[in-house]
Amino acid sequence: MTMTESTGATSTGTPATRRFTTTDLALVAAFAALIGAAAYVGAIPVGGAGVPITLQTFAVMLAGCLLGPARGFAAVALYLALGAVGLPIFAGHAGGLAPFTSISAGYLFSFPIAAALGGFLVKYVAGPRWKTSALAVFACSFAGSVLVVHPMGILGMMLHQDVSLATAASWDTPFWIGDLLKTTLVALIAAEVHRAFPQLLHRR
Template sequence: MTSTSNPAEAGTVETKVAPMRSTRSSGTDIALIAAFAALISACAYIGAVPVGGGGVPITLQTFAVMLTGCLLGPLRGFLAVALYLGLGAIGLPVFAEHSSGLGTFTGASAGYLYAFPLAAALAGFLVKYVAGSRRTSALIVFACSLTASILVIHPLGIAGMKLYFDVSWHQALTWDTPFWIGDLVKTTFTALIAAEVHRAFPRLLERERSK
């Protein structure tokens, strides 16, 4: 006795499986975005030591932002940081020194806040598309993260302090300088952690597609 398969039935099964996989993938993305937004919130509380004349505090916020981008990629990294900023905007005390509200986005540290989602997106893009399979190398991830910090976070942070305090570019740059040493240390830890995670989960940056 031979068995035959009905092509129509097989196609129906595949059609049903595809949406299930898509739903599962979307649920995972949402969970990761929410989890990393919470991580950034927690890291914003650690340290919070004001430095320089601008009074912008040093925290582990930047570490969490860059780690988010390097691990989640450009889109999910951007959304996770945007969610974090949204939580602060509606009044949850998730920013440095337990601050919150829309007023924070016009203060001395506003430039850094605006830079965070852009920096996460750029770091994620570099790790995913430029580093590629080499993202298991801490040195490569370090270069990607530092590039995003140099091109986005520091320039926007400096611009924010210049506009808020109405000082010269040189003065604003002077206030930003103390953050560089801390950023190098935080970038090192970001690279070490991200490289290990990508080694353990090589498909973390790849969106699963139904076939």
């Protein structure tokens, strides 16, 4: 993922690109900070694997659904990079590279992809007509969870603990109710923000 995007052609016929503006960078940084803050809320270990429940998924999907695929991906990638260099912004006040090899590593790796998918669906599938519909945003955000977060989280637990798919899936089950609630909150907030700021998503 680069921080440029095609915006047409120049006078010489070559594609023009537009880099992230100062506003874009500020939004990326703000949402990276929001994700870090969300990791501190809850952090309650559940299930047989002891992976904690936090509000990270809420902040990750909100970033994608509000900022779109490029900026949403960048915000989550920045959050992961800051955590990787040692800032204690992961669940349980953890930082460094250890969380990327832990039982919850699959969930961490899924976050930027899920944000990009949710942002893509809101921007290009829901589009200008439906991005202000909480139901449409819910479907887009939930797709990121169902298609990316849960499968990658389950795969990570399988590999880390050397257990069967069924066992890892059972460890993942407690997260579904929380995800439904968090996705509902994402949908309600994102739909209202897009109604108030219709150009926010389509800046990038």
